[in-house]
Amino acid sequence: MTNWQRWKGIQKCYPFEEKRLATWESPYLVNIKYDGDRCVDEPLYNGEHLLLSSEENPFLLLPHINKALKDLNYGQKLDGELYNHQLFLDGGHELVHGVASRSVNIHPRYKELEFHIFDIQRKDLPQSDRLKMLNDLKPYIKYPLVIVPYWICNTLDDIKRVYDSVIEQKYEGIVVKNLFAPYEINKRSRWQMKFKPKQQDKYKIVGWKEEVSMDGVPKKRIGSIIFSSQSGDEFAVSAGLDDDDREKYWNIRDQLYGKYGIVHYQHLTNKKIPKGTFDMEVIENEQDS
Structure with missing residues (x-):
C-alpha cells in the first residue's frame, strides 16, 4: 500500500x-x-505565473511577486519559499503564512513578502548545474525576488x-x-x-484521535495524541508513534487522559505551541519524568 x-x-x-x-x-x-511557505513558480503559456504551495494550492493575492516573475520571463519552474525575515521576527510563521495565504482580502503587509528562490525544477540536471543556472539568473533578479544565499x-x-x-x-x-x-x-x-534546533517539553494529555484510512475508515488505532500547551491551547501529535504504539495506546486510550508526554519539536509558535514535532513518548509512570 x-x-x-x-x-x-x-x-x-x-x-x-x-x-x-x-x-x-x-x-x-x-x-x-x-520558516515560510514553500512555493513553486509555474510559468503559464500566456506569460502569467501560477504560484503553488507544497500541496499545489494557489497563492492568489501576491500581485507584486506575480508581476516580478512575469517581468523576469524566465520560463523555468523556480522552487523556493515565500518569506520575509522582518515579518517572521514580528510574528513568526503564523504572520508569514497569514500574508501569503490570503484568498479574499489582500493583506496590508503583502508587499513585504518576498519569493526566495533556492532551486530550479530540472530533473535532468545535477544540483551543481542548477546552482550555476541560479547564479547566471542572479543579475536579472529584482525585488521581491531573491536568490537564497x-x-x-x-x-x-x-x-x-x-x-x-x-x-x-x-x-x-x-x-x-x-x-x-x-x-x-x-x-x-x-x-x-x-x-x-531541537527542543523538548512535557505536556498534559487531554485527548486522542482515532487513525483512519485514506478512505476515511476508522482503524481502531490511535492516530494522534492531543496535548494542552502551557497557555491551554490544544495540539495533536502523531510523530513518533509506530504500529505497536498505536495499538497499545488504543487499548488504554481512556487511561491517557491526565497523563503527561514528552514532545520533541523544533521551535514554538507565538502561542507557545510546538511546531515541527518529530517524536513523542507517553510518560507511563510520572516518576519517570
Missing part, C-alpha cells in the same frame, strides 16, 4: 545525520532554511559554523545539499538534509 503524503510537486529533505553526510562526496552546498562547505565543521551563524541571525536552520544529486520531485531526497 502506498503511503499518502500531503505535499506534492516538490522535493523534500531528510533530517540531518552525520552518518548520511559521511556517504556523500564533498564539497557540500548549504542554504538558509526559512548559499555556502560551499568542505567539512562537517564548516557546516556547523554556517549553522551557528544562521541560528544567531534567528533563521530556522540550514539545508545541506549534495552538489551532484538530481532534483527528485514528489520525493524526500536522501541527497538533502535539514539541520534545525
